[in-house]
Amino acid sequence: xxxxxxxxxxxxQITQNFPDINEITGNSVNALVIIDExxxxxxxxxxxxxxxxxxxxKSGEENKNWDAVNTIxxxxxxxxxxxxxxxxxxxxxxxxxxxxxxxxxxxRGCRFILISTTLLGMVDASVGGKTGFxxxxxxxxxxxxxxxxxxxxxxxxxxxxxQKEWKSGFAELIKTAILCGDKNxxxxxxxxxxxxxxxxxxxxxxxxxxxFFECIxxxxxxxxxxVTKDPRESGIRMLLNLGHTFGHALESSAGxxxxxxxxxxxxxxxxxxxxxxxxxxxxxxxxQKITQLIYKFGYDVSCPHPxxxxxxxxxxxxxxxxxxxxxxxxxxxxxxxxKNARIIRLDSGQEKTILLxxxxxxxx
Numbered sequence: 001x002x003x004x005x006x007x008x009x010x011x012x013q014i015t016q017n018f019p020d021i022n023e024i025t026g027n028s029v030n031a032l033v034i035i036d037e038x039x040x041x042x043x044x045x046x047x048x049x050x051x052x053x054x055x056x057x058k059s060g061e062e063n064k065n066w067d068a069v070n071t072i073x074x075x076x077x078x079x080x081x082x083x084x085x086x087x088x089x090x091x092x093x094x095x096x097x098x099x100x101x102x103x104x105x106x107x108r109g110c111r112f113i114l115i116s117t118t119l120l121g122m123v124d125a126s127v128g129g130k131t132g133f134x135x136x137x138x139x140x141x142x143x144x145x146x147x148x149x150x151x152x153x154x155x156x157x158x159x160x161x162x163q164k165e166w167k168s169g170f171a172e173l174i175k176t177a178i179l180c181g182d183k184n185x186x187x188x189x190x191x192x193x194x195x196x197x198x199x200x201x202x203x204x205x206x207x208x209x210x211x212f213f214e215c216i217x218x219x220x221x222x223x224x225x226x227v228t229k230d231p232r233e234s235g236i237r238m239l240l241n242l243g244h245t246f247g248h249a250l251e252s253s254a255g256x257x258x259x260x261x262x263x264x265x266x267x268x269x270x271x272x273x274x275x276x277x278x279x280x281x282x283x284x285x286x287x288q289k290i291t292q293l294i295y296k297f298g299y300d301v302s303c304p305h306p307x308x309x310x311x312x313x314x315x316x317x318x319x320x321x322x323x324x325x326x327x328x329x330x331x332x333x334x335x336x337x338x339k340n341a342r343i344i345r346l347d348s349g350q351e352k353t354i355l356l357x358x359x360x361x362x363x364x
Contacts, residue, residue: 003224005129005231008147012127012224014217018042018154021050024088024113031086032076034099039090039117042157046090046115053079057095062257064094064134066142072102076110083107089148092118092165093125093261097143100131104146114148117157119169120262123176123219126151128227128237134256138322139248145232153220158207166203167297168262174293175242175269176219181340185289190215192293203297238325239341242334243268245323252319254307266299274358275344276335283338290336303361313359317351 001012013019024046025031033052035043036059043054055075057068076085087110089099096114103112116126132143158166177187194212196202206212223240230237246268251259273290276282294301304311325332330345346354357363 001221001224003127003228005145005147005227008129008149008231010127010129010147010149010151010224012151012153012220014153014155014220016155018045018156019115019152021047021052024115024150024152025086028086030081030084031088032072032079032081034072034087034089034091034095034102036091036095038092038160039095042115042117042160043090052088053081057098059091059094060257061094061134061251061261064098064256066133066135068098069102069133072099073106076102076106081106081110083110086111086113088113088115090115090117092116092121096121096125096148097131097140098133100129100146100148101133101142101144104131104144109146112146112148113150113152115152115154117154118161118165119158119216120165120172121169122153122155122158123169123216124172124223124240126153127220127223128240129231137252137256138319139251139256140324141322147231153216155207155213155216159204161204163203164260164263166206167299168260170203170206170297171243171262171266171269171299173215173219174290174297175240175265176222177215177293178269178290178336179239179242179340180218180222185286187215187218188289188293192289192296196296238332238343239334241325241332242336242341243272245320245325245331245333246271248323249316249319250305250308252322253309253312253316254305255309259307263299266294266297267301267305270294270299270301271303271358272333272335274363275333275354276337278354278358278363279335279344281342281344282336286336286338303359313356316359317355 034055036057087103116122129145129147132140135141180187243265247264250264273287
């Protein structure tokens with residue numbers, strides 16, 4: 001697949017196995033490989049004995065900060081790499097965001113290649129070029145748009161993931177299924193039909209089902225089409241933030257790293273459904289189907305969320321008001337409608353009359 005994002009193009013390859021380093025860079029040794037503790041072994045398979053500079057970062061959202069960006073830049077400089085070098089990220093959303101941001105500013109922009117190794121990265125974070133890091137306690141406050149020129153999605157990497165990473169990534173699949181707007185919500189129905197079971201720890205069983213990999217491909221194609229139409233998120237691409245206004249505020253108010261991005265997004269989608277119902281936008285039948293999907297895969301949608309410190313809703317609202325999508329003082333939300341979703345904005349008065357009952361668990 002090839003997608004154009006303004007002046008950039010991304011070549012996306014979905015395969016079962018890991019790519020070989022020569023397939024990634026040709027014969028070039030002018031590259032920096034950026035990994036964390038979780039992808040160190042995978043990088044060895046990819047490099048296959050080839051010697052390249054490596055930048056090892058700490059894993060986790062709590063380490064998605066300026067210090068990590070500085071480490072990447074310093075390693076590149078100390079390795080004598082010029083503007084024509086490759087930054088090769090091997091990891092999930094955090095590594096991709098950090099490496100992409102560093103690539104966008106190193107010598108005013110060097111070449112960037114991404115090998116996505118998590119479900120969240122594969123179905124969402126890898127496509128479209130959003131980069132960045134957390135700053136002043138706010139999720140992704142600093143960032144750029146800088147799509148990778150090549151994106152490799154090796155499905156074999158999924159077998160290395162712990163359950164929490166599966167659960168985090170699957171929430172983005174749910175989001176995409178809601179937005180897809182296909183006939184009779186067929187993408188949602190496809191996810192509902194996946195064999196999962198009731199006991200905990202069943203996400204890993206998804207990789208045994210061929211239809212699950214078809215869902216990954218469908219999500220990648222959908223996001224690619226949306227981002228092609230709106231590479232800098234000035235219009236339709238904003239729909240991809242379904243669940244994220246609530247979710248990012250939960251991540252910030254719970255303390256970055258204390259809840260996975262996907263679990264926060266799933267909680268956010270559930271609340272977006274409640275908001276849509278309160279505004280008369282989300283039909284009851286569709287709300288029930290979306291909620292059923294979220295419950296099936298075991299996400300906590302309780303309000304107030306138990307990770308909000310001391311149930312401090314004001315702390316949550318403060319984080320909400322720092323959201324990047326806010327326009328002219330109004331909070332921006334994406335809520336499901338009859339077929340997919342729409343953008344709505346709330347003023348300060350509506351925060352009290354509509355949002356607070358939802359956040360305090362007073363609505364269904």
